[in-house]
Amino acid sequence: LADGALYQSKRSGRDTLSCAAYETRQERSFRRQLSSELPKAIEKGAIVPFFQPQVNALTGRIVGAEALVRWKHPRFGILKPGRFLDIAATLGLSAQLDRAVLRQTLRLADRLPKMGLSLDSIAVNTSAGRLIRHDLLSDIRQWWLNRDCQLSIELLETLHFDDMHESSPVTEQLRQLRDLGVRIEIDDFGSGRASLTGLLRVRPDRIKIDRNLIQAAARDPMQQSVVAAIFDMARALGLQAMAEGVETAEDVAVIRKLGCEVFQGFYYARPLPEEAFCRLLAEGLKTKMADPEGLPRQS
Numbered sequence: 001l002a003d004g005a006l007y008q009s010k011r012s013g014r015d016t017l018s019c020a021a022y023e024t025r026q027e028r029s030f031r032r033q034l035s036s037e038l039p040k041a042i043e044k045g046a047i048v049p050f051f052q053p054q055v056n057a058l059t060g061r062i063v064g065a066e067a068l069v070r071w072k073h074p075r076f077g078i079l080k081p082g083r084f085l086d087i088a089a090t091l092g093l094s095a096q097l098d099r100a101v102l103r104q105t106l107r108l109a110d111r112l113p114k115m116g117l118s119l120d121s122i123a124v125n126t127s128a129g130r131l132i133r134h135d136l137l138s139d140i141r142q143w144w145l146n147r148d149c150q151l152s153i154e155l156l157e158t159l160h161f162d163d164m165h166e167s168s169p170v171t172e173q174l175r176q177l178r179d180l181g182v183r184i185e186i187d188d189f190g191s192g193r194a195s196l197t198g199l200l201r202v203r204p205d206r207i208k209i210d211r212n213l214i215q216a217a218a219r220d221p222m223q224q225s226v227v228a229a230i231f232d233m234a235r236a237l238g239l240q241a242m243a244e245g246v247e248t249a250e251d252v253a254v255i256r257k258l259g260c261e262v263f264q265g266f267y268y269a270r271p272l273p274e275e276a277f278c279r280l281l282a283e284g285l286k287t288k289m290a291d292p293e294g295l296p297r298q299s
């Protein structure tokens with residue numbers, strides 16, 4: 001649709017200007033509406049995590065999941081975070097939003113063993129300016145004791161580490177999180193939002209290699225060397241590395257050869273509502289297990 005609109009706009013110059021102005025007005029009033037509705041939505045439980053599987057390509061087993069926030073809007077349907085995260089930040093509601101996601105994620109971790117299901121880890125994302133609020137630490141402390149499944153926190157370097165030093169709040173929080181057994185992951189590694197500096201400061205348990213880098217590597221041999229070097233570096237530092245945003249069997253095949261085992265991306269599954277995620281976990285991804293050469297089978 002967006003491409004179609006662009007094509008139209010290239011063709012029909014002047015009309016499009018007024019059309020674009022109209023869209024901007026629409027967009028502004030839409031945002032205003034979302035702003036006024038978000039606080040209630042959080043209270044009413046309309047802010048929910050979807051869960052996207054993380055898959056070991058060798059076994060086809062779902063080994064983990066990332067919680068990705070969605071707004072179940074009564075009229076607009078399922079809204080993605082790109083629509084409302086910045087609104088939440090403007091309203092000072094980021095922490096409440098993260099807490100809603102964290103609580104529901106912890107609840108899922110609680111349900112899994114009761115359904116005979118298991119995951120190695122579940123990850124949540126964090127907002128700008130803070131890793132996680134103090135009251136969330138106590139949530140984690142209460143809920144996460146004696147879980148088989150580990151909690152991971154995904155960080156974006158640009159959001160968290162601008163003034164990180166020995167005694168900064170972020171450093172202290174990282175220490176507390178680690179003490180609770182929480183794993184630290186750097187999100188979007190290799191994009192402008194996460195760099196080698198972040199890696200050395202944080203010493204994460206895992207890096208998630210950015211979708212754009214992965215997509216580029218799937219197409220371009222030069223970029224493949226870069227991604228291969230990142231996997232080598234991760235091994236040398238004793239960290240895990242995984243690939244984000246694989247969309248096709250070919251993507252997986254190329255990145256597998258560069259040394260990657262764990263993948264997250266539309267090829268395996270989109271982010272799913274909790275119930276659908278549990279069903280998929282129970283059924284497994286048998287059709288997408290790798291064959292002996294490590295190439296994913298086409299289903």
Ligand code: C2E
Nearest residue numbers: 068069080081101125126127245246247264265266267271
């Ligand atoms: P992220 O943490 O890097 O999450 C991955 C994003 O890539 C998700 O978008 C996911 O749906 C999308 N994705 C996964 N696989 C593929 C693929 O194969 N192809 C393509 N094209 N996209 C793929 P989503 O859910 O829209 O989230 C966008 C960003 O919003 C996230 O990026 C994360 O930074 C932020 N976010 C999501 N949930 C939360 C949350 O609960 N709290 C906070 N603070 N931020 C969140």
Ligand code: MG
Nearest residue numbers: 066125154187
């Ligand atoms: Mg993430």
Ligand code: MG
Nearest residue numbers: 187188208244
């Ligand atoms: Mg990411």
Ligand code: MG
Nearest residue numbers: 187188210211
């Ligand atoms: Mg991203």
